Amino acid sequence: MREVGTRDRLLSSMQSLLDERDPQTITVTDVVAEAGVSRPTFYAVFGTLPNAFAESALQRLSEAFSGLSVGTDVPESRRAEDMSAAFARIITRLEAHRMFYVRTTRGPGGHEILAAAIAFVAERLRHHSPLSPALRRGPLPLEATTTALAAGVTWLTLDWLDEPGGRSVRDLADLVRAIVLRAVDGGLAGDPDDHDSHKEHR
Incomplete structure (x- = not known):
């Protein structure tokens, strides 16, 4: 239990520092x-500062998604609205720590942090989304489709966090929901030959 408490204290301290400062100015x-x-304790837990930055970012990202999954049992008539509402809550939580995410993805280890964030969102799409069954039935590998979707919505959200003042939270949530739904419906979860044939007969 002591190790868990130490890790939590370090992560909390890292997040507090990143809320106020650029990661390039933060030292062990x-x-x-x-x-x-102690310094040896830090190195025993994280090894390097970039690793600590990444873990603190992933912990906060996980907190933003906590309790906000839309299950596979949601009726189709409510699916779009429930997804938009969940995305809006997540984006609101991300916005509360806007500069934290901007700093961590731009600082040392930023590429690894971004890759880890995409992997996290992809996992959510695979296991905590009403679209999971359709993606699993699709002709493309599940990991590839969910990673592609996750990369798109992650970049879109980070761009919005980096330059606020454009879309509202709800508008961004609706856009993310539309991208995910349209990519799955006749897109990533569909047969490309059937889709092309459908367009020819329209």
Whole structure:
């Protein structure tokens, strides 16, 4: 239990520092002083600062999604609205820590953090989405389709966080929902030959 408490203190301290400062200005000394632990403890838990940045970002991202999945049992008549509502809640939680996400994805280890965020969102699409069954039935590998969708919505959301003042939270949520639904309906979960044939007869 002591190790879990130490990790949590370090992650909390890392998040507090990243809320206020660019990661390039943060040192191990800063983190351990904030957390009240030793340098050897930090290295035993994380190894490197970029690893610590990545874990703190993933923990906060997981918190943003907590309790907001839309299950496969949601009736189709409610699916779009429920998805938009869930996305709006998630985006609102992300917006509360806007500069944290901007800083971590631009700082040391930012590429790894972005890749980890995409993998996290892809996993949510595979296992916590009403579209999971359709994606599983599709002709393309499930990991590829969910990663492609996750990369698109992750980039779109990060771009919005980086330059706020354009779309509202609800507008962005509706756009993300539309992209996911349209990609699955006749797209990533459909047969391309059937889709082309359908267009020819329209």
